[in-house]
Amino acid sequence: MPDASTAARLRAAVELASRSVAAMQAFDDPTLWTGPAAWAFRSDLDERRTRVRAALGAARSAADELAAAAAAEPGG
Amino acid sequence: VPGDEVTSFDLQRYTGVPDRLGRIAGDLDAVARELGYLDHHAATRAAGAVAAYARWVRRERARAADRVERIMAIPGFGRLHEWDSGAMARRWHLFPYVRDGQTAFSLTELEAIGAFRTVLEPLLDDVEDGRPIDPDEVDAAVALLAGADDELAACLLNLVGGFGYQQLQLAVFATAGDLEDREAAADLEDRLGQLTAAFAAASRAPGRHRLDDAFLDELLAGTDVDLEVTGAPTPTALDEARASFARLDFGRDVLERLARATGPQGVVAVFERSGAPFAVLTAAMPLLALTEHGPLSAEFAEAAISSTLSLASFLATGALASFGFFALGALVTLVFATADDGGTPRRPTRGGSNPGGPGSGAADLHLDDHGVPVAANGG
Numbered sequence: 001m002p003d004a005s006t007a008a009r010l011r012a013a014v015e016l017a018s019r020s021v022a023a024m025q026a027f028d029d030p031t032l033w034t035g036p037a038a039w040a041f042r043s044d045l046d047e048r049r050t051r052v053r054a055a056l057g058a059a060r061s062a063a064d065e066l067a068a069a070a071a072a073e074p075g076g
Numbered sequence: 077v078p079g080d081e082v083t084s085f086d087l088q089r090y091t092g093v094p095d096r097l098g099r100i101a102g103d104l105d106a107v108a109r110e111l112g113y114l115d116h117h118a119a120t121r122a123a124g125a126v127a128a129y130a131r132w133v134r135r136e137r138a139r140a141a142d143r144v145e146r147i148m149a150i151p152g153f154g155r156l157h158e159w160d161s162g163a164m165a166r167r168w169h170l171f172p173y174v175r176d177g178q179t180a181f182s183l184t185e186l187e188a189i190g191a192f193r194t195v196l197e198p199l200l201d202d203v204e205d206g207r208p209i210d211p212d213e214v215d216a217a218v219a220l221l222a223g224a225d226d227e228l229a230a231c232l233l234n235l236v237g238g239f240g241y242q243q244l245q246l247a248v249f250a251t252a253g254d255l256e257d258r259e260a261a262a263d264l265e266d267r268l269g270q271l272t273a274a275f276a277a278a279s280r281a282p283g284r285h286r287l288d289d290a291f292l293d294e295l296l297a298g299t300d301v302d303l304e305v306t307g308a309p310t311p312t313a314l315d316e317a318r319a320s321f322a323r324l325d326f327g328r329d330v331l332e333r334l335a336r337a338t339g340p341q342g343v344v345a346v347f348e349r350s351g352a353p354f355a356v357l358t359a360a361m362p363l364l365a366l367t368e369h370g371p372l373s374a375e376f377a378e379a380a381i382s383s384t385l386s387l388a389s390f391l392a393t394g395a396l397a398s399f400g401f402f403a404l405g406a407l408v409t410l411v412f413a414t415a416d417d418g419g420t421p422r423r424p425t426r427g428g429s430n431p432g433g434p435g436s437g438a439a440d441l442h443l444d445d446h447g448v449p450v451a452a453n454g455g
Binding site for chain 2: 034
């Protein structure tokens, strides 16, 4: 049975994770550091961010579906 | 960490990076746990992805912490910062050692600053202030430069500056002992060779660590005199000289100034005869310093140029001892004796710039009867 509470917790967790992932962008800053190690970090950051964002996107969609299903339930 | 040696950091901000990354990793771990509690396949997959991301952030935090630890472990570096409790951050005081506007430093540059502060600066201060030279300080300075790789040598010499390099040579001479003693002479040859080798290493350094033009400008400062014996440098001769000197990447202006002192054909001849062009500059420096004190007689200039050619040749073949130190010693002594009248080039503001130029700074120097540099004008 669709659970509105699970949907809300999932959505909140996804938002928190997205914020932390976005915060990593601050370290891709050529005025903070630059050179081979910084370039390697940037490449790694891009790759890992893409991967985690895909998983978070799927979780967000799942939260939306759960919320919609819960709303569609009688008395939802 | 691969690539770190040529990676540069804004020290003021980078030292706070490990803490910031640690907080982000902690937040991600908490979210991953929360997602793991939810009974849903998408949440489980997201928990795994977030946990993996958190592990990567922790790895980066460890790397950043390692870099900061390496910086803090550099001898002499502890005295370059203080804790600003208002901003909750370290405040760094590197401005006396860097070029104007430089805010980012590689580990090699930071290592050079630390080594300069602890090993070279006290010795150069002694020379500059006309205090007796401590042989142990000279030993440490020569050992530091001899042990430096190309990048570190370039960073160190950029901090020392052209005048400082000359003063290091003077300090080596001042503590050389009796040059008629074969062992002392051999030791002097070895030490001078190590300084010259450090100069050569610095000249080979790539990229941002290469020897700054400012160093060479200082080294060759004051050669803008018109010697009747030299004539005007010709483009062809200068081009040939530059080609011979290609490994050192000298600017044309530096060569022109060198040519004004030795004559363009003289420059070419020196380079052609020398298997190790960097040795030429070492040998030519006393001559160039001499020219700072005004026009020389044609006879003296010719004699000095001839000595320089011979000396450069012997330096290049490693036969300096058999040639005898007296020519170079006499030239150096003349330089500093002449400084009584006109002023020796002095160490400029560190970091490659020289806003005050020759003539500003502390006491003039010359060698006393024991070869010890002393203040000539009372400071």
